[in-house]
Amino acid sequence: MATYDELRSRIETLVDPGFKKTLKEVDGIKKLTVGPTGVVEVELYFSKPGGPEEQKFKIDLIKLVKIELGFPGIKVIFSKSEYVDQDVKQIKYLGIASGKGGVGKSTVTANLAVALTRLGKKVGIIDADIYGASIPQILKVDIKPLGGTEDDLMIPLIGEGIEVISTEFFMPRDKPIMWRGPMLGKMLSHYFGGVKWADDTDYVLIDLPPGTGDVALDINKFAQHTKMLIVTTPHPNAAHVAVKAGLGAQQIGHDVVGVVENMSYFLNSCSNKREYIFGSGGGNSVANTLGVQLLSQIPIGQPTEGKYVYQKNEPAGIIYDNLASQVIDLLD
Numbered sequence: 001m002a003t004y005d006e007l008r009s010r011i012e013t014l015v016d017p018g019f020k021k022t023l024k025e026v027d028g029i030k031k032l033t034v035g036p037t038g039v040v041e042v043e044l045y046f047s048k049p050g051g052p053e054e055q056k057f058k059i060d061l062i063k064l065v066k067i068e069l070g071f072p073g074i075k076v077i078f079s080k081s082e083y084v085d086q087d088v089k090q091i092k093y094l095g096i097a098s099g100k101g102g103v104g105k106s107t108v109t110a111n112l113a114v115a116l117t118r119l120g121k122k123v124g125i126i127d128a129d130i131y132g133a134s135i136p137q138i139l140k141v142d143i144k145p146l147g148g149t150e151d152d153l154m155i156p157l158i159g160e161g162i163e164v165i166s167t168e169f170f171m172p173r174d175k176p177i178m179w180r181g182p183m184l185g186k187m188l189s190h191y192f193g194g195v196k197w198a199d200d201t202d203y204v205l206i207d208l209p210p211g212t213g214d215v216a217l218d219i220n221k222f223a224q225h226t227k228m229l230i231v232t233t234p235h236p237n238a239a240h241v242a243v244k245a246g247l248g249a250q251q252i253g254h255d256v257v258g259v260v261e262n263m264s265y266f267l268n269s270c271s272n273k274r275e276y277i278f279g280s281g282g283g284n285s286v287a288n289t290l291g292v293q294l295l296s297q298i299p300i301g302q303p304t305e306g307k308y309v310y311q312k313n314e315p316a317g318i319i320y321d322n323l324a325s326q327v328i329d330l331l332d
């Protein structure tokens with residue numbers, strides 16, 4: 001059986017596949033002890049915990065410790081590494097959440113991504129709204145089998161210049177999905193650790209399923225510094241649950257950057273007056289309760305004919321461009 005020092009220095013030479021650097025370089029050993037019976041207990045900071053990389057890494061580690069170094073057993077715990085590789089551009093994640101379905105979260109996600117692209121940013125979207133995945137439709141993504149990289153990362157598909165990874169790509173068409181929380185967690189771990197985004201990607205927006213539960217918690221596990229944008233309509237019912245989603249996100253440590261009120265009003269083209277069809281005040285009330293800004297109020301209306309997203313010269317497009325520049329300030 002090897003000595004403690006030998007054990008430590010050999011483990012330090014293992015390469016973290018996400019950073020492509022040794023555990024020593026990324027300060028990846030949190031704790032390493034050898035028990036009285038010789039069983040090794042090790043806690044590691046790892047770039048991609050919970051995914052296939054973790055499994056492969058664990059097998060290599062066990063082989064090293066048991067076969068090469070002669071220890072009788074090993075227990076390993078992985079947690080997310082906070083290491084920041086200065087050589088690699090860091091992607092910033094923004095989760096788009098709502099309490100209720102149907103308030104326009106996917107519409108806001110897609111149009112915000114398009115507006116960010118107009119402002120010169122490179123954007124990707126994780127469509128994690130497994131019950132109502134609609135990003136591929138909104139961005140007119142031509143769905144086909146995904147390509148992969150040599151190290152088994154999925155290559156996203158593209159719509160409107162935006163890279164998209166969606167639950168829709170992995171499901172039989174026109175069939176309902178009946179999943180429970182843990183399966184969502186597995187899916188998310190693949191989305192966070194298993195996608196090859198373009199090298200110059202600035203932001204990845206995550207279209208979350210409606211609600212306040214499992215997924216926000218899971219995201220916290222995979223990307224602790226994910227910021228959140230809350231979408232609501234002006235109606236008190238939507239606002240009430242949006243507050244819950246926002247407070248839940250804040251409680252587990254996410255930084256809520258602001259609120260978007262969608263379907264705020266209808267601009268009557270005859271009178272040129274705003275009509276508050278779905279009531280008013282929801283966005284402000286959510287923002288005040290969460291202690292953040294109401295960033296945008298988006299009117300009711302469809303994009304110009306033949307388009308799925310608002311163009312830069314139409315009123316909603318201008319509002320989205322304004323939202324995008326605020327988001328850039330809030331994420332930088």
Ligand SMILES: Nc1ncnc2c1ncn2[C@@H]1O[C@H](COP(=O)(O)OP(=O)(O)OP(=O)(O)O)[C@@H](O)[C@H]1O
Binds near residue numbers: 101102104107131209
């Ligand atoms: N500002 C708007 N004006 C008019 N229609 C809108 C607006 N925003 C969204 N919609 C429409 O409302 C419907 C619901 O929008 P969307 O799918 O984006 O909601 P969602 O919150 O993502 O819902 P879910 O989470 O249930 O999938 C869609 O038909 C969309 O086109």
